[in-house]
Amino acid sequence: MRLQYDFGQMPILLTVPALAVLLVVFGIPTVLLFLTSLNAPAVSVANYQAFFGQPANVHVLFQTIEISAVATIACLIVGYPTAYLIVVASKRLRMVLLVLVLIPYLTSFLARTYAWLVILGDNGLINNLLLHFGLISNPLQLIFNRMAVYIGIVHIMLPMMILPLVSVMMGIDKSLISAARSMGARPYTAFWRVFFPLSLPGVRSGSLLVFVICLGFYITPAALGGLGDAMLSTFIAAQVSSGFDMADIATSAFILLAVAGVVLFMLGIDLSGTQGRLVQQAQKSWMAWLPSFSKLKSYLGGFPALYRAKRWTTQLYQAGGDGHLLKIIGTVFVVLVLAYLLFPEIVVIIMSFSAGSYLEFPPSSLSLQWYSSFFGDPSWYGAAWTSIQIGSAVTVLSTIVGTLAAYGLSRATPWMRGSLTMVIITPITIPVIVVGVATYLGLVNLRLTGTQTGIVLAHSVGSTAYVVVIVSATLANFDRRLEQAAHSMRAGPFQTFMRVTLPLIRPGIIAGAVFAFLNSFDEVVITSLVSGYSVYTLPLKMWENIRNEIDPTVAAVASLLTLLPVLWLIALYVTGWRLRPQHTLPVHTD
Structure with a gap:
């Protein structure tokens, strides 16, 4: 009860799990990586000089x-x-x-x-x-x-x-x-x-x-x-x-x-939405450099003013002549x-049904041979099953810690919310190769390179950021008076979250989970660095095949991956519609 009370009074503590994963897997290794580039403890810029010297x-x-x-x-x-x-x-x-x-x-x-x-x-x-x-x-x-x-x-x-x-x-x-x-x-x-x-x-x-x-x-x-x-x-x-x-x-x-x-x-x-004011200030400061043209502009603009007014009144209720064009x-x-955007995927789907020994468009005859090759080759469906396992684990971990972090951030002060949000979403706002190198170093220190656990942790860094962004957007439209009503009925923080908040933000959590899974299932750059090719995911298998032999089986795999987002969109639509709570806390407002 004491822990529940503390979390209720200090919701920012809910960000601790997400920040812990981020710091251990990515944050601290990034600092160590920077110190390595400076030859710490003997700090120097010799490595940077050598880079620019070539x-x-x-x-x-x-x-x-x-x-x-x-x-x-x-x-x-x-x-x-x-x-x-x-x-x-x-x-x-x-x-x-x-x-x-x-x-x-x-x-x-x-x-x-x-x-x-x-x-x-x-x-x-x-x-x-x-x-x-x-x-x-x-x-x-x-x-x-x-x-x-x-x-x-x-x-x-x-x-x-x-x-x-x-x-x-x-x-x-x-x-x-x-x-x-x-x-x-x-x-x-x-x-x-x-x-x-x-x-x-x-x-x-x-x-x-x-x-x-x-x-x-x-x-x-x-x-x-x-x-x-x-x-x-x-x-x-x-x-x-x-x-x-x-x-x-x-x-x-x-x-x-x-x-x-x-x-x-x-x-x-x-993040404050003040871009419009900045644009106006920039325009004013730019016009301030041209004071000598202001009077000339007023004189020249006065002559056609009457003509424009008459022309506007005649055309106000008329359809534009070139509107149809x-x-x-x-x-x-x-x-x-x-x-x-869509034609390349359509081409691959059609070519994947080719009956020949190589891909052709349009296919001279139709066959499912490349799909049979995928489902009949243990290296292919084994890699797909590995990706599903890793993606599922990443989804569970990222959704839980990301949702808790988003809920805690929504209750924090604006300054703290902005700062911690930027920290959490850093892995998806910098080049992915940098994230891959840093996470590799972090997993080396944890002795988790080349393991599924290490890949799950590496993927969770970015997937958690997606969950935080999506769930935070959902919480931004959440009416907190419902929680206040629950508290007035002596509901504790945990009970209020489970009975009131969670049902209302469930579509956002599901959307975050979908993006977390897709981010993990499609990841190849970070995976190639931290797996050491000892754990083969489906993207790694595809990338190796594309580089080495261009096996037409890749067309069947690409077709299945193209249909995957369609299924996810249907799932999001269905869950977003059916999971709307029919009965929540009975609150009457005027």
Whole structure:
């Protein structure tokens, strides 16, 4: 009873399990890794000088930044209009479009990378079609180059740009646009002067997320790029697999982390929703540099003012003449984006039913031979069962400690909540290769490398962060007066949580558990470092197969992984609907 009382009075203690796992597996090893890069206890920057003293290292570093920046800009150029068109669509169509964006987002990135291998390869879909129609005589080199890397990375990261943009755009008050139009602003002007500045938080969040994740990309550049397209994460992985000089590895990892830190510092992470005011302040400070143009602008703007007012009154209740054309253009654009996101997976699913000895599109005949190969090969279904076991353990651990942490953070002071939240979600806001190296060092100290327990702990670091984010979002909309009513009826903190809070936030917990499982089931970079290839998960088996022999069985595995998020979305929809509590604490409000 005393412990229950303490937790009720100090809910921040509920974050202790999550922070303990984070510190032991990731936090303390990261500090040790940094000290190793400085040659502690004899602190020096010799390792960093050696890194920058080699032109090849500097080239790889700048190449990593270049690839990440170009991919981020491409995602923003494509993602912003896509998000805008999704938001302005009807409610039912909007939900359909969001589901179609979520499906590739939840699909294994290994499966999506493999899809581009079979599309862009020498015997892939594009080359076969061009050869079939006689447009080329020899296969084009569409793979193992920079363009293939961009195609694969943008395909994987585009949903991560669209979803934050949609989230922010949905919260913009549309009456502000109407107010701008009522004062004579044209649609183009109203968009750029009102809507776009208010959507900048989504632009910043999406760009930051995409760029930082791209910095740690390892699998996609290695699979689709050539020798001249290596990124720093590939360089670090090569160091791990070859000499394993911990000082060099730590130095490379922290240089990559420093790049991510600089970007985070420049763009910032504002959790208070004050981005709009910052944008307005920036605009005012920029205009302050042009005082001499203010009077000229007022004089020039006065002449057409009367004309604009008359034109607006005549067009106020008329449909725009080019509205139909813009609607067609927008529809075609969204269809092309969704085709880019979904078509590779569809191609792999169709090719997985090929009856030949190799993959072809369209298949000359249909067969289930590659699915039989998967379920009949112990190395394949054994790896899948290992992934399911590890994913299930990660889900249980992450959901429990993540939910407790989210509940404790929701009751903490704003400053403490913000600080601890940033600490907990750090593993998903920095390059994954850095997380992998740090967790490897942590598991070496615990003597858990090459074990399923070690992989579970390594995966739980990131999965817990996802659970905390999702459950915290659910708790943000929770009415705490229900708990106060339960306390007034002499219910203790634990009883109140189990009988009142838990039933109401259960859909969020289930969603967090789903994301925790998917994060673990699809993980390959961290797993390859901490398992030592002594524990084979399904992603590791797929990655080894893709690199070495391109067994068509991978197409069947990729197809199954593509269908997996569809099943998860159906499960989330059903549980979110059916698990709504019909009867909770009877509270009457006026």
